[in-house]
Amino acid sequence: MKIxxxxxxxxxxxxxxxxxxxxxxxxxxxxxxMVAVDAVGCTPGDWVLCVGSSAAREAAGHKDYPSDLTIVGIIDHWAED
Amino acid sequence: MKIxxxxxxxxxxxxxxxxxxxxxxxxxxxxxxMVAVDAVGCTPGDWVLCVGSSAAREAAGHKDYPSDLTIVGIIDHWAED
Amino acid sequence: MKIxxxxxxxxxxxxxxxxxxxxxxxxxxxxxxMVAVDAVGCTPGDWVLCVGSSAAREAAGHKDYPSDLTIVGIIDHWAED
Amino acid sequence: MKIxxxxxxxxxxxxxxxxxxxxxxxxxxxxxxMVAVDAVGCTPGDWVLCVGSSAAREAAGHKDYPSDLTIVGIIDHWAED
Amino acid sequence: MKIxxxxxxxxxxxxxxxxxxxxxxxxxxxxxxMVAVDAVGCTPGDWVLCVGSSAAREAAGHKDYPSDLTIVGIIDHWAED
Structure with missing residues (x-):
């Protein structure tokens, strides 16, 4: 997954x-x-976890959903470097 | 997805x-x-949303369609930077 | 797989x-x-083998698990270069 | 797809x-x-369209064919830049 | 496929x-x-053909095998450049 x-x-x-x-x-x-489907409800500025590949489809709700990048979590604390 | x-x-x-x-x-x-299958009907100059990975197949119409990049939307407003 | x-x-x-x-x-x-699902139980500092693509889903436990990167092994000896 | x-x-x-x-x-x-499976019959020098990801398998003939890059078309005219 | x-x-x-x-x-x-599953029996120094994406699973033996890179052939002659 990407941060x-x-x-x-x-x-x-x-x-x-x-x-x-x-x-x-x-x-x-x-x-x-990039553009990701939002499956958690996030807001600008949030650091999020994005899943790609075929897993992005299931993560977006169902196997036929045409996503290749889906936001699956909001990271509690993240310090950019 | 890619812009x-x-x-x-x-x-x-x-x-x-x-x-x-x-x-x-x-x-x-x-x-x-790159080359993408056009599933929305776009014209040169349009800023579009392209989906890759296995999702490109379903997005192109059906699971057996051999696409790895499909245009799935036209972006309303986009300012390149 | 990635090291x-x-x-x-x-x-x-x-x-x-x-x-x-x-x-x-x-x-x-x-x-x-990157972020990986831990399927072996590793600790910070370990050199690990990570599998991506659709194989990351099965490696994380089952076909519907939304992972695109899963840690599948701990490397016995690895010298970074 | 790649050119x-x-x-x-x-x-x-x-x-x-x-x-x-x-x-x-x-x-x-x-x-x-890279190396691609030839599904159209091309010759050295041709500009071709190559499909990757899971679509490369179907494009090579059937779902179990182990290809991740398949030549699916010959481009009529292409000017390299 | 990669060389x-x-x-x-x-x-x-x-x-x-x-x-x-x-x-x-x-x-x-x-x-x-990178790390690849060896499906042909190769030795250090060999130039090989590696398949990635979901095709790496079938190439490693069966659909549930968690590989994202599998060695599927040994190249007869290869001159590095």
């Missing part, structure tokens, strides 16, 4: 039906920016 | 039958160029 | 139910920091 | 039975060299 | 039962060091 920081929500009105209405968050993994 | 910009369509007449006649788009992820 | 060094446990109280109460470890793969 | 250039065939006589007798091609993705 | 060079066997006595007693090899992919 990422939540930057802001992402709005994509024109999306495939499979993405449903889940919240998407722009996250920073070091300096690279 | 990419659509560059142009890709033409590959000689392809495996499994790829069907779906539209393929050349997308830019920062400076690296 | 990583265990740094410290990671605490994420607010997590999806699927992660259960498994121990999570911050591991170093060279200079990059 | 690669075919360099030359790869010969590996001692291989697992699962690889069968499919043709393997050394391909260049920018400056990095 | 790697076999460096040496890896010993990890404390491992999850799922890894069984298969041989593990430290392999070099350019300058990065």
């Amino acid at each position: 990422c920081r939540v930057e802001k929500p992402l709005v994509a009105t024109n999306r495939i039906p499979g993405l449903e209405h889940r919240h998407l968050q722009v996250v920073l993994d070091g300096k690279s920016r | 990419c910009r659509v560059e142009k369509p890709l033409v590959a007449t000689n392809r495996i039958p499994g790829l069907e006649h779906r539209h393929l788009q050349v997308v830019l992820d920062g400076k690296s160029r | 990583c060094r265990v740094e410290k446990p990671l605490v994420a109280t607010n997590r999806i139910p699927g992660l259960e109460h498994r121990h999570l470890q911050v591991v170093l793969d060279g200079k990059s920091r | 690669c250039r075919v360099e030359k065939p790869l010969v590996a006589t001692n291989r697992i039975p699962g690889l069968e007798h499919r043709h393997l091609q050394v391909v260049l993705d920018g400056k990095s060299r | 790697c060079r076999v460096e040496k066997p890896l010993v990890a006595t404390n491992r999850i039962p799922g890894l069984e007693h298969r041989h593990l090899q430290v392999v070099l992919d350019g300058k990065s060091r």
Whole structure:
């Protein structure tokens, strides 16, 4: 899993039906920016745990959900370095 | 998911039958160029959300579709930096 | 599989139910920091073998476990270079 | 999918039975060299479309085929930059 | 698939039962060091073909085997550059 920081929500009105209405968050993994499905309810600035690969699908709710990166936890304390 | 910009369509007449006649788009992820299956109907210049890993298959329509990168949404507003 | 060094446990109280109460470890793969599910019981400083991709799910216990990196072995002797 | 250039065939006589007798091609993705299963019949110098991840298995013919990179199309026109 | 060079066997006595007693090899992919399950019987110095992603599981013997990198062939002739 990756340790990422939540930057802001992402709005994509024109999306495939499979993405449903889940919240998407722009996250920073070091300096690279990615988008993750939010499965825990986080807010900008949170340090979160993101799971990728095929596990991101189940983590987002069910096996057919088309996610390759899902936020699965909020880290209690994290000091960036 | 990755945030990419659509560059142009890709033409590959000689392809495996499994790829069907779906539209393929050349997308830019920062400076690296990749090809994604277009599941939303986008045009060059659009900022899009691309899903990879095994989720790209379902996102392209069905589990047996041979995609490893599928465009699943068009981002409403995006400012490149 | 990757050869990583265990740094410290990671605490994420607010997590999806699927992660259960498994121990999570911050591991170093060279200079990059990641989080792995601990399936062997390791301690900080150990050199470990981490499996990623979809194999991380089975390695963590069962096919539905949402892991993309699981510690599957402790290396007997390892000299960093 | 990746845009690669075919360099030359790869010969590996001692291989697992699962690889069968499919043709393997050394391909260049920018400056990095990889090996892909040839599902279209290409020749050195061709610009091809390669699919990775779990989709490479189906693209190579069937779900149990052990490929993580399969050539699925020949690009009609490509100008390297 | 990746073209790697076999460096040496890896010993990890404390491992999850799922890894069984298969041989593990430290392999070099350019300058990065990884560990692969040996499905062909290779020796240090051999140039080998390694498959990753979910295909590494089937290549290691069966679908539940927790590998993300498996040696599937020995390359007949390879000149490093």
